Amino acid sequence: MSLTPPAGVTPVPEQPDPAADVPTTADLTPSEPTPAAEPAAGEPATPGLAASVLVTAEEPAAAVLAGSAAEAADRLLTRPTIGLGDVVPVPASVTPRPAAHFVLPADAAVRVSADPAARDVAAQLAELLRPATGLPLPVTDLPAAPGALVLTLAATAPRGSTAVREWAEEEYRLDVDVDGVRITAGTANGLFHGVQTLRQLLPTAVESRTPVAERWVVPGGTIVDRPRFPYRGAMLDVARHFFTVDDVCRVIDHLARYKLNHLHLHLTDDQGWRIAVDSWPRLTAVDGSTGVGGGPGGWYTAADYRRIVGYAARRHVTVVPEVDLPGHTNAALVAYPELAPDKVAPPPYTGTEVGFSYVDPTDERTYDFVADVLGEVAALTPGPWLHIGGDEAYKVKGVAYTGFVERVQRIVAGLGRTVVGWHQIAPAGQVHGRVLQWWGTNGDDPTVAEAVRRGARLILSPGNHAYLDMKYAPDTPLGHDWAGLIDVHRAYHWDPATHLADVPAEAVLGVEAPLWTESVTSLAEIEFLIFPRLPALAELAWSAPSTRSWTGFRERLAGQGPRWHAAGITFHPSPEIPWPATSAGGHLPGTAGTYRNPAPSQPAPGRDLTAPDTR
Ligand code: TNX
Numbered sequence: 001m002s003l004t005p006p007a008g009v010t011p012v013p014e015q016p017d018p019a020a021d022v023p024t025t026a027d028l029t030p031s032e033p034t035p036a037a038e039p040a041a042g043e044p045a046t047p048g049l050a051a052s053v054l055v056t057a058e059e060p061a062a063a064v065l066a067g068s069a070a071e072a073a074d075r076l077l078t079r080p081t082i083g084l085g086d087v088v089p090v091p092a093s094v095t096p097r098p099a100a101h102f103v104l105p106a107d108a109a110v111r112v113s114a115d116p117a118a119r120d121v122a123a124q125l126a127e128l129l130r131p132a133t134g135l136p137l138p139v140t141d142l143p144a145a146p147g148a149l150v151l152t153l154a155a156t157a158p159r160g161s162t163a164v165r166e167w168a169e170e171e172y173r174l175d176v177d178v179d180g181v182r183i184t185a186g187t188a189n190g191l192f193h194g195v196q197t198l199r200q201l202l203p204t205a206v207e208s209r210t211p212v213a214e215r216w217v218v219p220g221g222t223i224v225d226r227p228r229f230p231y232r233g234a235m236l237d238v239a240r241h242f243f244t245v246d247d248v249c250r251v252i253d254h255l256a257r258y259k260l261n262h263l264h265l266h267l268t269d270d271q272g273w274r275i276a277v278d279s280w281p282r283l284t285a286v287d288g289s290t291g292v293g294g295g296p297g298g299w300y301t302a303a304d305y306r307r308i309v310g311y312a313a314r315r316h317v318t319v320v321p322e323v324d325l326p327g328h329t330n331a332a333l334v335a336y337p338e339l340a341p342d343k344v345a346p347p348p349y350t351g352t353e354v355g356f357s358y359v360d361p362t363d364e365r366t367y368d369f370v371a372d373v374l375g376e377v378a379a380l381t382p383g384p385w386l387h388i389g390g391d392e393a394y395k396v397k398g399v400a401y402t403g404f405v406e407r408v409q410r411i412v413a414g415l416g417r418t419v420v421g422w423h424q425i426a427p428a429g430q431v432h433g434r435v436l437q438w439w440g441t442n443g444d445d446p447t448v449a450e451a452v453r454r455g456a457r458l459i460l461s462p463g464n465h466a467y468l469d470m471k472y473a474p475d476t477p478l479g480h481d482w483a484g485l486i487d488v489h490r491a492y493h494w495d496p497a498t499h500l501a502d503v504p505a506e507a508v509l510g511v512e513a514p515l516w517t518e519s520v521t522s523l524a525e526i527e528f529l530i531f532p533r534l535p536a537l538a539e540l541a542w543s544a545p546s547t548r549s550w551t552g553f554r555e556r557l558a559g560q561g562p563r564w565h566a567a568g569i570t571f572h573p574s575p576e577i578p579w580p581a582t583s584a585g586g587h588l589p590g591t592a593g594t595y596r597n598p599a600p601s602q603p604a605p606g607r608d609l610t611a612p613d614t615r
Contacts, residue, residue, distance in 0.1 A: 100220025117188035134211035207566035231510025233262030239269035258538035270330035324389030391422035531571030
């Protein structure tokens with residue numbers, strides 16, 4: 001790793017630094033967490049310096065002096081191992097003050113303004129830090145006190161000493177000084193992003209789930225940060241293979257860590273129906289228990305789904321539920337043959353072919369079904385979006401298709417929600433606010449450009465850059481390659497604002513990275529495909545182009561590897577990234593140590609996953 005600050009980092013001339021000859025920041029190999037002995041009850045695992053100074057009642061003045069001297073010496077000996085700009089996604093502006101680093105004292109508290117949402121962010125900060133630090137970290141009200149982590153909601157953004165301005169959406173400011181860390185924002189959402197940044201500025205060992213002997217030092221300076229795009233997301237296909245509520249919650253944690261704010265759940269497909277619908281109970285009773293390869297499947301009850309939505313909301317992530325229509329509906333037809341064009345139940349489907357199934361667009365019963373299902377899903381979903389799929393309905397053509405989509409769009413609008421659909425819905429009429437999710441591989445798409453001229457907005461998921469189910473390399477044991485191989489450079493190397501021809505940047509709402517799960521059967525496999533590519537897409541969605549570069553990104557990403565390792569997150573050790581050697585001198589065991597190759601995936605009948613991209 002180099003000492004070169006990432007683009008956008010503004011080093012500020014410093015006072016002479018007494019410890020300047022000590023190696024600093026990113027060129028130090030982050031050390032592995034050192035397991036510490038369990039602390040005695042009520043005793044911090046890492047006593048701050050105050051705790052190691054003997055204070056006696058007879059000699060108060062001497063004790064105080066000794067305390068300050070020891071504290072000063074401790075600060076000089078404790079250098080940050082992380083640079084203030086070593087954050088993914090790279091912040092909008094970084095102003096390091098190397099002499100102003102902060103060392104978390106044993107009696108540190110989290111101080112927060114009175115707002116309940118801000119208080120909850122403060123509680124989450126304490127929850128993040130307690131396991132590794134072993135510190136009690138009480139959460140208390142303002143005012144700020146020395147040694148504290150202070151979270152403040154402020155109506156306007158501080159700018160210099162007197163000037164103020166309006167906050168941008170989701171913006172935060174983080175100030176690290178000798179006597180504390182302050183995160184300020186206009187919303188709890190902004191504070192939450194600031195907390196994620198602070199987490200990355202603490203030593204890697206902060207990711208440990210058990211107490212570690214470490215000096216919890218944070219590099220000094222100021223970060224002011226805000227997103228480029230409002231919609232930053234990932235999609236998880238829970239239909240091809242089912243994933244439990246706990247698995248989904250862990251994926252939400254991964255999103256939140258990199259400031260992604262939407263989780264799109266692909267809830268229904270040919271192989272399974274994963275969300276209980278009271279008015280059509282056979283959907284899950286019959287189709288909850290299947291999946292690709294005939295696996296056990298599963299489904300979410302309303303309570304399960306609420307748990308996911310609530311877990312996400314606490315982390316400022318909005319769930320976008322997708323009910324894929326009119327194609328990808330074999331499972332629904334198995335349970336309710338009345339929806340099938342020939343009114344005959346097809347056999348359950350466990351392969352990975354696409355495009356063969358559809359609900360009957362000429363039967364009114366189909367629209368009752370759609371209204372009931374979307375109504376129930378909307379009632380369980382607090383966010384504004386309802387995703388209606390629309391992809392690969394190869395057997396519903398022309399006006400039959402656009403007419404169907406237009407009716408479904410009206411149902412969504414009637415529920416007070418905003419339509420999202422795969423970009424195949426582009427030719428259908430516009431409804432207010434409609435969003436197309438573009439997953440093409442060629443940035444010239446006149447039909448989509450035309451829909452944008454009629455008012456559609458876009459979420460970009462280019463198959464050949466953002467599809468997390470594509471293999472990294474020919475020998476990747478999981479995934480597809482119909483859209484090409486996607487290594488980290490390919491995931492990073494495109495610009496959402498200019499990617500589609502004849503589409504203005506203002507029409508781009510953001511970026512989403514879909515993970516289809518035909519070949520993915522476990523949480524470890526999900527993680528293997530999303531790390532390290534998801535952070536690459538997160539940076540495209542969050543950071544301004546002027547602040548980011550591939551060279552800077554690969555250096556910063558390398559620093560995340562030891563964090564994933566410490567947190568027990570499986571990842572692909574992409575050869576393009578200069579991962580630091582572990583303290584044992586070996587390479588990070590991303591694949592070898594924590595990832596087990598699954599059995600070779602079974603190609604499904606009729607689907608040639610090696611076929612060239614024709615979409
Ligand atoms: C295309 S992308 C699909 C999915 C598959 C995926 C596999 C899109 C909207 N549809 O049905 O799972 O390819 O990569």
